[in-house]
Amino acid sequence: MGNRVVVYSVGADAESASGVAQRLRSSGVKIIEEQAHMLLVSGNKETISRAIEDTAGWSISELRTIPPPETPPRVLKKPQ
Numbered sequence: 001m002g003n004r005v006v007v008y009s010v011g012a013d014a015e016s017a018s019g020v021a022q023r024l025r026s027s028g029v030k031i032i033e034e035q036a037h038m039l040l041v042s043g044n045k046e047t048i049s050r051a052i053e054d055t056a057g058w059s060i061s062e063l064r065t066i067p068p069p070e071t072p073p074r075v076l077k078k079p080q
Contacts (some may be wrong), residue, residue: 004032004063005048007039014057027051 009022012079019040021031029043029051040063041048052058 002043004040004042005045006061006063007048007052008061009037009058009059010059013030014067015055020052020055020058023055024048024051 007024017034017036017039021034024039024041024043025031027043027047027050029037029048031041033040045062046058048060052060052061056070
């Protein structure tokens with residue numbers, strides 16, 4: 001499995017997400033999730049970049065996951 005990459009629209013005049021998704025699929029990229037202004041895809045980053053380089057209003061970014069903050073430990077009291 002390749003890297004997960006977020007492909008997102010950056011302008012009001014951007015090409016439709018379905019058109020971008022079709023272009024990515026024809027390049028052999030797997031679409032994991034498709035929304036109106038964002039696509040989560042899996043594949044080679046260079047292949048994804050080449051597929052959308054001529055697409056108006058779209059950009060790419062690596063998928064980053066941020067863990068939730070740790071909660072402080074709670075002291076349990078005996079019920080009275």
